[in-house]
Amino acid sequence: MTHPAPTASTDVAIIGAGSAGMAAYRAALRHTERVVLIESHVYGTTCARVGCMPSKLLIAAAEAAHSARQAHRFGVNVPPIDIDGRAVMARVRSERDRFVGFVVDTVEQWPVADRWLGHARFVDTHTLVVDGLAGPRRLQAERIVIATGSRPAVPPAWRAALGERLIVNDDVFDWTDLPGSVAVVGTGVVGLELAQALHRLGVRVRLFGRGSRIGPLTHPALQALAREVFAAELPLTLNVRDLKPRREGDAVVLRTELADGTVQEERFDFLLAATGRRPNVDRLGLEHTALPLDPQGVPVFDRRTGQVGDSAVFMAGDAADDRALLHEAADEGRIAGDNAGRWPAVRLRPRRAPLAVVFSEPQMALVGATHAELVASGTAFETGEVSFADQGRSRVMARNHGALQVYAQRGSGRLLGAEMLGPAAEHLGHLLAWSVQRGDTVQQMLDSPFYHPVVEEGLRTALRDAQRALQLPAPAPEHCLECNA
Structure with missing residues (x-):
């Protein structure tokens, strides 16, 4: 004889305790104390365990080795490089575990009753079954946030x-x-x-x-x-x-x-x-709901609210298959959690300017609208460009590879986006993203201070190139002939 799973109820259930789920939990708590956070594996986000942080630890070790090998270019001779693989990986794992520990400590400070461990699946749009170590439990939830993340896609x-x-x-x-x-x-x-x-x-x-x-x-x-x-x-x-x-x-x-x-x-x-990666939505039992799904089986949602259709279900983070970046996941979690908490009074939330960085060497950055997006949308824009091959500070550091393109709207001169391959892209990307979000024009950016000698002077060169393409009046020249800045 089988016994029905015990049933509990809550105002908001959040499936997934990663970056998006944690942000959703905090946001929902501002509206109700009845919030349940469900995690099927272990606490600790993708970023901390297997993403942003351990990869940057490995990259930092690689940069140290590369810098030592390249020191001769500056007249600095070092002994042959000896890489201790065990020491490299010991530091990666140790520091990774430290970052994960911060996340786990945070989650474990939350009330035990709010934290359920087990795999959740839908029985209907408002009911979940959570398969935990103690057996299945049913959870009746007025609102649900799906923040189940993603996993590597392997043939x-x-x-x-x-x-x-x-x-x-x-x-x-x-x-x-x-x-x-x-x-x-x-x-x-x-x-x-x-x-x-x-x-x-x-x-x-x-x-x-x-x-x-x-x-x-x-x-x-x-x-x-x-x-x-x-x-x-x-x-x-x-x-x-x-x-x-x-x-x-x-x-x-x-x-x-x-x-x-x-x-x-x-x-x-x-x-x-x-x-590539695939959203973790295929084992949620979404076929038992009335939620609208895209051809890949991912719920269709409004990225300004997180809401799936007109339902009381919301999406956030990598499971949404939108922008798989930590800051985007955290933003989506806050939006989804806040609207789940206040539902049915759902609010539109503005999104930040897109910003993505690749920590290769040279680095890459994509800001605002990409070239492909602007062309596809039919937007009238002009491009300003600079090569870092002869950019002063870049040559000083022997990191003079790559180029930067800025995209400005015809007529208004407003910065729409940028793409970059070059030194310090992680920092220039932030400056450009702030300008895109504020709606700065090329002229306003050129009127801002640029120190000398810095890589940012390359940005100024690209902006001047865009200014010429926009046929805007040129300011008085500020040019360092000695360093091509």
Whole structure:
């Protein structure tokens, strides 16, 4: 005889305790004390455990090794570099665990009754069954926030063929030592960052891509420059038409057929699949609800409110398959949690200017509207550009690679967006994002102070180029002839 699952009730149920779920919990509590936060695995966000923080720890080690190797360019000679893989990974894991600990400590300070551990699935639009260690429990919730995050998307055939020799980025940060060789498949942000970092740490790496793109830049000229810059350092195989991995003992043999028909084979210790991520919505039982779904099975929602259709269900974070970035997930969590708490009095919330950064070297940044988005929308705009090849401060640091493009609206001169490959993109990206969000014009930006000598003077050069394209009156010249700033 089976017994029905015990039933509880709450005003707001939040599925997922990552960055979005935690933000949603705090926001919902401002309106009601009856909030339940459900987590199916362990506390600690994707960012802290397997994303932003451990990847930057690995990149920091790689940058230290690269800087030492390049010191001779400044007349500084150092002994041959000796990379202790165990020490590298020990620091990555130790600092990673520290960041995760902060998150776990925060969640565990919240009331025990508010925290449910187990996998949640919908029975209907207002009822969840949560399968925990003590068995299933039913939860009746007036409003629900889906913040279940995402996971790496890996071809099942690869897993079957390679077993533990197939890894994803999550696995890298549990290594106790660096491997001898890794094939990285996928030239997006994750693949590029990890491939370059491992390469600089002495691992034999090759980065494979099905197309010719490197990273998220959308302007063809910037993409071509990215291919040139990264190919000069990192072994690349692009335009792969067919890719077939197989296992031979403890090795992965990767057979690739290129667009021109060339066939290549190479052996590696591991294959790192950086082939994208998929939202964790496929095991939620959404078929038992009346929620509108897109062709991929993700609930259709309004990103200004988080609301799915006209229901009392809201979306936030990577599960929403929108902008998979921590600050966006936190914003979406606040919006969804606030509106779930105050439902049915749902409010529209303005979103911040888009900002994305790639921590490769050189770095990349995309701000506001991209070139591809502006072209697709038919927006009338002009482009201003600067190359960092001869930019003063960039040459001083021997980091003079890349270019910056700024996009300004015709007529108003307002900055619409920018794309960058170059030094200090993580910092310039913030300045540009603030200007986009404020609605600054090119002239207003040029009227702002620029110190000398700094990389930001390159931004000024790009803005002046945009000013000429917009046919705006030029200000009095402020030019350093000695350093091309």
